[in-house]
Amino acid sequence: MISTIEAGAxxxxxxxSPKAASASARTPVRVVDVWLLDLQQSTAGLDAxxxxxxxxxxxxxxxxxxxRRFVVRRAARRHILGGYLxxxxxxxxxxQGPNGKPQPVTHxxxxxxxxxxxxxxxxxxxxxxxxxxxxxxxxxxxxxSSEELxxxxxxxxxxxxxxxxxxxxxxxxxTALLTTWTRKEAVVKGLGVGLSLPLDTFDVxxxxxxxxxxxxxxxxxxxxxxxxxxxxxxxxxxxxTVTAQGSDCRARIRSWETHR
Ligand SMILES: CC(C)(COP(=O)(O)OP(=O)(O)OC[C@H]1O[C@@H](n2cnc3c(N)ncnc32)[C@H](O)[C@@H]1OP(=O)(O)O)[C@@H](O)C(=O)NCCC(=O)NCCS
Numbered sequence: 001m002i003s004t005i006e007a008g009a010x011x012x013x014x015x016x017s018p019k020a021a022s023a024s025a026r027t028p029v030r031v032v033d034v035w036l037l038d039l040q041q042s043t044a045g046l047d048a049x050x051x052x053x054x055x056x057x058x059x060x061x062x063x064x065x066x067x068r069r070f071v072v073r074r075a076a077r078r079h080i081l082g083g084y085l086x087x088x089x090x091x092x093x094x095x096q097g098p099n100g101k102p103q104p105v106t107h108x109x110x111x112x113x114x115x116x117x118x119x120x121x122x123x124x125x126x127x128x129x130x131x132x133x134x135x136x137x138x139x140x141x142x143x144x145s146s147e148e149l150x151x152x153x154x155x156x157x158x159x160x161x162x163x164x165x166x167x168x169x170x171x172x173x174x175t176a177l178l179t180t181w182t183r184k185e186a187v188v189k190g191l192g193v194g195l196s197l198p199l200d201t202f203d204v205x206x207x208x209x210x211x212x213x214x215x216x217x218x219x220x221x222x223x224x225x226x227x228x229x230x231x232x233x234x235x236x237x238x239x240x241t242v243t244a245q246g247s248d249c250r251a252r253i254r255s256w257e258t259h260r
Contacts, residue, residue: 028248129245157180
């Protein structure tokens with residue numbers, strides 16, 4: 001089971017500022033395990049752990065590639081969570097939040113979030129705090145011209161973000177747009193509200209070189225909780241972000257394929 005760890009060692013000698021030292025020693029770092037799934041792998045033996053509704057959903061997908069990806073990520077999710085919870089993958093049950101966020105039915109405070117794009121799947125797991133994760137493929141079919149990027153920026157960015165976006169060098173704007181999208185989706189997935197939350201109710205940095213964090217929240221985005229974010233180091237061609245409740249989170253990248 002993963003756990004919340006303490007940031008920084010407790011001071012061994014008296015500090016000039018005991019209050020500051022003890023605050024820093026107690027700052028909890030949320031360790032979020034981010035499991036990467038290679039969705040190109042064979043489904044052999046994997047569909048056996050799915051429940052009937054999942055198998056039925058797979059059957060309705062219209063291409064073999066979509067069916068394979070679905071079976072691998074749903075089976076992987078069951079194996080991964082079952083590993084933390086000590087439950088056989090086929091015995092796991094899931095409930096859905098009001099906006100569709102799935103969670104394993106368990107007495108443990110374990111939280112998860114999932115995302116997938118093309119052949120990459122991710123499952124983020126945290127011992128005791130809500131998490132949200134999102135990944136995007138950088139070769140998404142969007143050109144670098146402002147005619148193509150600006151309408152997307154208009155839909156997904158707040159006015160502050162759009163102004164920062166327009167100030168970026170043209171060569172950076174496509175990566176910036178997709179990175180920003182993962183930052184914003186990770187937030188709405190952490191909150192569990194999905195796209196029912198207007199994306200212009202909060203701001204994140206749009207420059208991919210700036211570490212992700214929540215800069216401002218307005219209206220429904222103000223849930224009274226602290227949220228922290230971390231960029232993900234992913235296979236070439238993908239960008240991603242994870243967010244967790246709390247003041248500091250650290251992503252620990254793991255590969256599910258090698259842990260079977
Ligand atoms: C959640 C959402 C933002 C993700 O969309 P996406 O980028 O197309 O897909 P991703 O692969 O990144 O994420 C999909 C996963 O998000 C998770 N998810 C679904 N709804 C979620 C929610 N409300 N909060 C957090 N996670 C959610 C699921 O695990 C889903 O994978 P699964 O179907 O295999 O279980 C989007 O589908 C959504 O908002 N859904 C909720 C419906 C909704 O609010 N609609 C309002 C439209 S105005």
